[in-house]
Amino acid sequence: MKFIRFIQENRSEPKIGWIYNDFVGEIEGNLFGEYRRLEATIPIENVRLLAPILPGKIVAVGWNYIDHAKEFDRAIPEYPTIFLKPPSTIIGTGEAIVLPEVSERVEHEAELAIVIGKRAKSVIPENAFFHVFGYTVANDITARDLQMKDETFTRGKGFDTFCPIGPWIETDFEPADAVVTCRVNTELRQMASTRDMIFPIPAIIAYISSIMTLMPGDMILTGTPAGTSPIYAGNVIETQIEGIGQLVNPVTKPNRSVPY
Numbered sequence: 075m076k077f078i079r080f081i082q083e084n085r086s087e088p089k090i091g092w093i094y095n096d097f098v099g100e101i102e103g104n105l106f107g108e109y110r111r112l113e114a115t116i117p118i119e120n121v122r123l124l125a126p127i128l129p130g131k132i133v134a135v136g137w138n139y140i141d142h143a144k145e146f147d148r149a150i151p152e153y154p155t156i157f158l159k160p161p162s163t164i165i166g167t168g169e170a171i172v173l174p175e176v177s178e179r180v181e182h183e184a185e186l187a188i189v190i191g192k193r194a195k196s197v198i199p200e201n202a203f204f205h206v207f208g209y210t211v212a213n214d215i216t217a218r219d220l221q222m223k224d225e226t227f228t229r230g231k232g233f234d235t236f237c238p239i240g241p242w243i244e245t246d247f248e249p250a251d252a253v254v255t256c257r258v259n260t261e262l263r264q265m266a267s268t269r270d271m272i273f274p275i276p277a278i279i280a281y282i283s284s285i286m287t288l289m290p291g292d293m294i295l296t297g298t299p300a301g302t303s304p305i306y307a308g309n310v311i312e313t314q315i316e317g318i319g320q321l322v323n324p325v326t327k328p329n330r331s332v333p334y
C-alpha cells in the first residue's frame with residue numbers, strides 16, 4: 075500500500091491518505107496505530123503530495139556501499155557509521171533543494187529510507203522487520219566541502235531542504251535487491267542494488283536500536299552507492315527506487331544571502 079501526506083485543492087490542511095490506482099483516499103486515525111481508510115475518490119492530479127512523513131528523528135548510515143566507500147578512499151567499515159539529520163531538512167517531491175551560499179560543493183546521495191512503525195529498543199536482527207512500517211525514497215543531500223572540513227557531519231548534512239523524501243511510503247516492498255538510481259537533468263549518476271549494502275537492513279536496525287530507541291515515524295537512511303556528484307542551481311534531481319517510485323526535486327539558490 076502507498077501512504078501519503080497531501081493537500082487537496084482549495085484546502086490548506088495537510089492530510090494523511092492512501093493511493094488506490096490513481097485515486098487518493100483520506101485516512102482517519104493514527105497510521106502507526108488504529109486507522110481507517112476512507113474511499114479513494116480524489117483523482118491524484120487534484121492533490122499536492124507533501125513529504126509522506128515528518129520523522130521524529132532521521133538516523134543516517136554512512137559508507138554502506140563498498141564502491142562508495144572506495145571512491146572516498148575509506149576502509150570497509152567494521153560497524154555502521156551513523157549520524158543524525160535534523161527533521162527540518164525534510165522536503166517532499168516537487169519541492170526545491172536550496173543550495174547554501176556557504177558551500178561550494180553540494181552533492182546528491184540517493185538512498186533507500188526505512189520508516190519505523192513500532193518502537194524498537196535493542197532488537198535482534200531476526201526481529202528487525204517487525205518494527206518496519208514501510209519504505210520511501212530519499213536523497214541525503216550533502217554539502218561535501220563542509221562535511222569534510224568539520225569534525226562532525228552536522229553542518230554538511232543539516233541544511234534545510236537537505237532531505238527530500240517521497241513520493242509515498244510503500245509498505246509492500248522487498249528491500250533485499252532493489253535498484254536505486256539518481257539522475258541529474260536526466261543523466262544517470264548513480265545506479266546500484268540494495269543487495270550491495272555492507273550492513274543489511276536487519277543489522278542496521280539492530281545496531282541503531284542498541285544505541286537509541288527508535289519510535290514510530292522515525293526514519294533511517296541506509297546509505298548511498300557510488301556516483302555521488304555535485305548539483306547546481308537549475309538542475310532537476312530524480313531519485314528512484316525500483317518497487318517504490320520516483321522523487322523529483324529542482325535545485326535553487328537561496329532567495330537572499332544569510333548574514334554571517
Ligand code: MG
Pocket residue numbers: 134135136183185214295297298
Ligand atoms: Mg548518505
